[in-house]
Amino acid sequence: MKTQNFITLVQQIAQTLRLDYQIAQFGERSYPLFYGNTVLLNLGALLQQQDIRGKALIVSHPELRDLFGDQTEQSLRKSGYTVEWTTFPAGERQKNLATVSRLYDASAKARIDKNSAIIALGGGVVQDITNFLAATYMRGVPFIQIPTTVLSQADTGIGGCAIDHPTGKSLIGQFYQPRLVLMDSSVLKTLPESEVTNGLAEIINKVMCLGGMKTDSINEDIQKIKAGDWGMLSDYIKLSNKIKLGIIEQDETGSRGPRLLLCWGHTITHALEKSLDYSVSHGWALGIGMYGAAILSHQLGYLDRNRVKELRRTIENTGLPTQLPSNIKTDELIKYMTLDQKVEGSKKRFVLLRDFGDAFVSDPISDKQIEDCLTELSR
Ligand SMILES: NC(=O)c1ccc[n+]([C@@H]2O[C@H](COP(=O)([O-])OP(=O)(O)OC[C@H]3O[C@@H](n4cnc5c(N)ncnc54)[C@H](O)[C@@H]3O)[C@@H](O)[C@H]2O)c1
Ligand SMILES: [Zn+2]
Numbered sequence: 001m002k003t004q005n006f007i008t009l010v011q012q013i014a015q016t017l018r019l020d021y022q023i024a025q026f027g028e029r030s031y032p033l034f035y036g037n038t039v040l041l042n043l044g045a046l047l048q049q050q051d052i053r054g055k056a057l058i059v060s061h062p063e064l065r066d067l068f069g070d071q072t073e074q075s076l077r078k079s080g081y082t083v084e085w086t087t088f089p090a091g092e093r094q095k096n097l098a099t100v101s102r103l104y105d106a107s108a109k110a111r112i113d114k115n116s117a118i119i120a121l122g123g124g125v126v127q128d129i130t131n132f133l134a135a136t137y138m139r140g141v142p143f144i145q146i147p148t149t150v151l152s153q154a155d156t157g158i159g160g161c162a163i164d165h166p167t168g169k170s171l172i173g174q175f176y177q178p179r180l181v182l183m184d185s186s187v188l189k190t191l192p193e194s195e196v197t198n199g200l201a202e203i204i205n206k207v208m209c210l211g212g213m214k215t216d217s218i219n220e221d222i223q224k225i226k227a228g229d230w231g232m233l234s235d236y237i238k239l240s241n242k243i244k245l246g247i248i249e250q251d252e253t254g255s256r257g258p259r260l261l262l263c264w265g266h267t268i269t270h271a272l273e274k275s276l277d278y279s280v281s282h283g284w285a286l287g288i289g290m291y292g293a294a295i296l297s298h299q300l301g302y303l304d305r306n307r308v309k310e311l312r313r314t315i316e317n318t319g320l321p322t323q324l325p326s327n328i329k330t331d332e333l334i335k336y337m338t339l340d341q342k343v344e345g346s347k348k349r350f351v352l353l354r355d356f357g358d359a360f361v362s363d364p365i366s367d368k369q370i371e372d373c374l375t376e377l378s379r
Helices: 004-017 040-048 062-078 097-109 124-139 150-156 185-190 193-210 215-226 230-248 258-263 266-275 282-299 305-318 330-339 367-377
Strands: 020-024 031-036 055-060 082-087 117-122 143-147 161-165 168-174 180-184 351-355 358-361
Touching: 004 020, 004 031, 004 040, 020 230, 031 230, 040 062, 040 143, 040 180, 055 062, 055 097, 055 124, 062 082, 062 117, 062 185, 082 097, 097 124, 097 161, 117 124, 124 143, 124 150, 124 161, 124 168, 143 150, 150 193, 150 230, 168 266, 168 330, 180 185, 185 230, 193 215, 193 230, 193 282, 193 305, 215 230, 215 305, 230 258, 258 266, 258 351, 258 358, 266 282, 266 330, 282 305, 282 351, 282 367, 330 367
Parallel strands: 031 180, 055 082, 055 117, 117 143, 143 180
Antiparallel strands: 020 031, 161 168, 351 358
């Protein structure tokens, strides 16, 4: 077990660098999440605390290197690190083994070893793919996460990763813990409004649906965030991670235990993303996926109709969709659901709600029941 010394050290670093922090408790593999608007400037100092020596390979997209490359590199060089970059184009379609293979080549060329760090600077796509790279290159090298979208700060920053296979989304992955997760609120300011909206989908998913936060307060706060209240956004990102950590700390890898609850809203979402060939953002699809799961929870007699309406209002007020696009074939969507993590044999299960804050994994659900839900979701 990591000891009290680890917690004391994290507290000291946070105090010295004036950062907020959370700790992800995974025994020997526990790690801190640091929050603030000077996190990137302190990157070099934070790596030194991790006993990382010599080299850092930053994985990112070209446009993010243009935006944040200078400050990231300066901070690392000031602390004596040699910095290498490898970038790949943005987009969900890149989250596959072909990209990972190119990143292995870049890691070998940069002579990354077990004392170096691989740093993920980017949104959820960069986080997931770099997590996979760091976990498997030399059977595991130190991994640092710097999520740069609201969605990735509120979710992908923690707890394992997966990349896509041609047959379905997020089918290949593992659970490999980072050394550090660094949430710099200043990087979010270059995001287009649509990306903030996408990230709010994941926040609604965790804070309202899984965490049970009252709809009235979240609706008001979302409007403040959309009007530019960055402090409020930061608070919600922390809250979202607190809820996610509370779940994954109980069940780091489980496919049956509490961790499955994090799939809330994602069964329809993943099938929809696949069906649209990943041409839409994850947050956009999640708006529809959460509403669909709420409809199903109601149709099966668990969730009050008023709660379904409340969720719809919150999703729509955020600027996210709640209706299946008319070109979606529901039989195709149901077919893609057989690739979901909760499927046993051919039996499909969903995470359903009895109320906000009260999710559970369902018994097998028939295609007819899913069809009825999708019919309502198309209206
Ligand atoms: N592993 C997990 O637990 C988990 C959880 C949720 C989502 N995900 C995955 O995350 C991915 C979605 O992540 P995402 O929404 O961050 O998308 P993304 O990574 O594709 O980023 C969206 C866009 O924003 C740009 N961008 C990133 N940071 C920016 C910044 N600071 N300023 C300007 N532009 C910036 C990117 O270049 C990209 O074009 C999906 O693949 C999803 O499956 C994983
Ligand atoms: Zn998600």
